[in-house]
Amino acid sequence: MSRGAFIVIEGLDRSGKTTQTAALYEQLKEVGKVAKLLKFPDRTTAIGKMIDAYLRSQSDLDDRAIHLLFSANRWELASEIEKDLKEGINILCDRYAFSGIAFSASKGLPYEWCRAPDISLPSPDLVLFLDISPEKAKERGGYGEERYEKEEMQKKVREIFKRIGEEMNVATAGAKWVVIDAGRDCEDVAKDVWAHAEGLIEGTSQPITRLWD
Numbered sequence: 001m002s003r004g005a006f007i008v009i010e011g012l013d014r015s016g017k018t019t020q021t022a023a024l025y026e027q028l029k030e031v032g033k034v035a036k037l038l039k040f041p042d043r044t045t046a047i048g049k050m051i052d053a054y055l056r057s058q059s060d061l062d063d064r065a066i067h068l069l070f071s072a073n074r075w076e077l078a079s080e081i082e083k084d085l086k087e088g089i090n091i092l093c094d095r096y097a098f099s100g101i102a103f104s105a106s107k108g109l110p111y112e113w114c115r116a117p118d119i120s121l122p123s124p125d126l127v128l129f130l131d132i133s134p135e136k137a138k139e140r141g142g143y144g145e146e147r148y149e150k151e152e153m154q155k156k157v158r159e160i161f162k163r164i165g166e167e168m169n170v171a172t173a174g175a176k177w178v179v180i181d182a183g184r185d186c187e188d189v190a191k192d193v194w195a196h197a198e199g200l201i202e203g204t205s206q207p208i209t210r211l212w213d
């Protein structure tokens with residue numbers, strides 16, 4: 001029995017992550033594949049609303065408390081993700097547990113502590129990491145208004161993402177984490193994204209694994 005593929009797109013601010021996720025979704029639809037688009041944080045749930053208020057600096061929370069809320073926001077949807085995959089639906093997801101670790105660890109929380117609450121979440125089959133240098137990000141108009149959109153933070157986040165990717169590929173003995181140079185034209189980036197995703201969307205019979213189990 002074939003199941004859907006679970007593809008996560010991670011990336012730095014101004015890397016075009018949301019645009020690329022949407023473009024991949026459209027491409028899947030064009031070739032007649034069923035796909036669902038997810039985005040974390042999902043700001044529509046009760047937990048998501050707390051996260052949204054925090055990101056807009058409308059509320060303050062302890063660093064560990066907000067970290068756990070981000071993780072809980074994923075666990076809220078974990079069984080639905082599994083169910084959809086088993087029904088043959090491909091899932092494209094804009095940010096996942098990797099953002100959780102990268103952003104919280106860059107605030108100074110211990111890396112292993114940050115990873116712990118996301119252990120056992122459904123694992124993506126592929127993570128496409130859209131990488132952009134802080135200089136290029138600046139050229140694209142700098143960062144926005146939200147809490148984490150500052151150059152210093154983004155630099156640290158980039159380093160931690162690098163570590164996560166390296167460890168991931170060692171653990172899975174394969175390129176589950178693919179780095180894509182997102183400092184190029186949108187169309188070139190989209191071509192790379194498609195090249196990596198294409199092989200997966202015919203369906204896979206591999207069982208769904210769990211993150212870091």
Ligand code: 2DT
Binds near residue numbers: 055
């Ligand atoms: P968007 O700009 O993509 O809406 O993200 N974040 C995200 C975390 O700190 N932890 C997480 O687990 C996730 C998923 C990254 C909003 C910000 O939230 C950060 C940027």
